[in-house]
Amino acid sequence: MAITKPRMKVPETAKKGEVIQIKTLIFHDMETGIRKDKKTGKLIPRMIINKFVCSFNGKEVFSANMHRAIAANPYFAFHARVTESGTFDFTWTDDKGETVKASRQIAVT
């Protein structure tokens, strides 16, 4: 299953120095590699999103290395302190090396 369009929740505006909450969700089966195909009895190969990176104006803020025990449709909620207006870039990478990128703007006053 290819990675689909992610969902992100980032406030549009914030005060300088404010700590904001960011929520992200992406749709993915997160096949663990230890589940068996009920018909053939064979193991279904592992296929998960193993890396998530959030950066702000090109600088990495938060990242996650995922293992098999992250639930399907990986969801993260985390925080970021913003001191200037800019762009949050989000990248998800799966076991095949396929990536999905998305970004959100924030205006800081």
Place this chain on the structure above:
Amino acid sequence: MTENTNKSALLGRRDVLRAAAAGALAIAGSGLFSRHVLATPETAARALSKLTGGGTAQEGKVFLKLPEIADDGNTVPVTISIDSPMTEANYVKAVHVVAEGNPRPGVVTFNLSPSVGKAVISTRMRLHKTQNVVAAAVMSDGSVYFTKKMVKVTIGGCGG
């Protein structure tokens, strides 16, 4: 009548054979599953010490918010919060989450920077059975703090 008893004796023998076959299958099955031996607290601890760089971990500063009973092991919400000012001088570098009773202990590693501002992270994880979940935080000065919490799992979330 004698025929009947013979038949039942035969059936009995078949049952025995069947049971033996099932037993053999079970053994073969367990061999197949040996790749997926469940993690134990020891293997989880080893995985964790490898992740945290082998330093001695102290209990505290890390808090896990997990349901006491997870009805569905497929999606168990978890919130990890760490007591840290999150400044350039003192922040949480990494957070590791490990499940002691999953086929593989590793759950997730978060890499944080001072600009995270507040060390509170939520996600959703899979749990195979009732077990302890361990979260460990590596601080910017290299010290390691951890906590563990027991979660009761009604339906395991790791598939066949």
